[in-house]
Amino acid sequence: AQSVSQHNHHVILSEAASLELGCNYSYGGTVNLFWYVQYPGQHLQLLLKYFSGDPLVKGIKGFEAEFIKSKFSFNLRKPSVQWSDTAEYFCAVNAKSSNTGKLIFGQGTTLQVKP
Amino acid sequence: DAGVTQSPTHLIKTRGQQVTLRCSPKSGHDTVSWYQQALGQGPQFIFQYYEEEERQRGNFPDRFSGHQFPNYSSELNVNALLLGDSALYLCASSFMGDPKNIQYFGAGTRLSVL
Numbered sequence: 001a002q003s004v005s006q007h008n009h010h011v012i013l014s015e016a017a018s019l020e021l022g023c024n025y026s027y028g029g030t031v032n033l034f035w036y037v038q039y040p041g042q043h044l045q046l047l048l049k050y051f052s053g054d055p056l057v058k059g060i061k062g063f064e065a066e067f068i069k070s071k072f073s074f075n076l077r078k079p080s081v082q083w084s085d086t087a088e089y090f091c092a093v094n095a096k097s098s099n100t101g102k103l104i105f106g107q108g109t110t111l112q113v114k115p
Numbered sequence: 116d117a118g119v120t121q122s123p124t125h126l127i128k129t130r131g132q133q134v135t136l137r138c139s140p141k142s143g144h145d146t147v148s149w150y151q152q153a154l155g156q157g158p159q160f161i162f163q164y165y166e167e168e169e170r171q172r173g174n175f176p177d178r179f180s181g182h183q184f185p186n187y188s189s190e191l192n193v194n195a196l197l198l199g200d201s202a203l204y205l206c207a208s209s210f211m212g213d214p215k216n217i218q219y220f221g222a223g224t225r226l227s228v229l
Contacts, residue, residue, distance in 0.1 A: 004157070006157075032215070032216075036220075042222070043118075043119070043205075043220050043221055043222040043223065044158075044205065044220035045220075046217065046219070049215075049217065051215055090157050090158070092157075094216065098171075098216075099170075100146075100148070100163045100165075100170050100171040100216075101148075101209060101216030101217075101218060102148070102160045102163065102171055102173070103148075103150075103158070103160065103207075103218060104160070105150075105157030105158045105159070106157050107155070107156050107157045108155075108156070108157050
């Protein structure tokens with residue numbers, strides 16, 4: 001069965017610190033990979049996605065993620081966080097073979113950025 | 116361009132009652148998926164509707180049922196509510212013709228079962 005594991009449940013950083021959130025998935029076939037963000041009081045928004053090609057993908061607001069196939073990982077990074085990055089971050093996968101795009105989510109990482 | 120809209124925003128029910136949640140997909144989308152997000156957890160897939168039929172179902176009991184209307188909007192029904200059904204229910208819409216199947220989420224309905 002597919003599963004997604006996010007190692008950091010709660011991360012606290014000061015502004016300008018660098019961020020890396022871990023995500024590993026378990027699935028025997030090829031997958032599409034996503035990071036979603038949920039700002040306080042707002043809906044889930046797509047931050048970035050990987051379907052194929054360059055394993056380093058760039059998203060909105062200066063975020064990037066690297067797909068390492070051999071490690072089944074898709075870690076999210078940002079060189080310098082801002083207070084406005086305070087939010088919950090979810091890693092998700094779906095199987096390329098799926099005709100529904102059913103997403104499997106990790107349990108999320110709460111990021112708190114101190115001003 | 117309207118995004119995904121869900122109603123109501125919040126709902127309080129008691130055990131044993133039934134509830135109906137509603138979702139209107141993003142303009143141009145024809146597929147609706149429902150997810151349950153318990154406190155402190157990631158969203159879990161309940162089911163997906165396309166062409167007014169359930170296409171795939173997650174690991175949820177038959178108490179959870181749904182419907183899709185000709186205008187692509189959808190309802191999620193939960194019967195015989197349990198305390199454990201308390202959660203944020205998210206609707207996501209997508210376009211079946213999009214090979215990348217990107218899903219866009221609504222703000223959710225917060226259901227509290229007392």
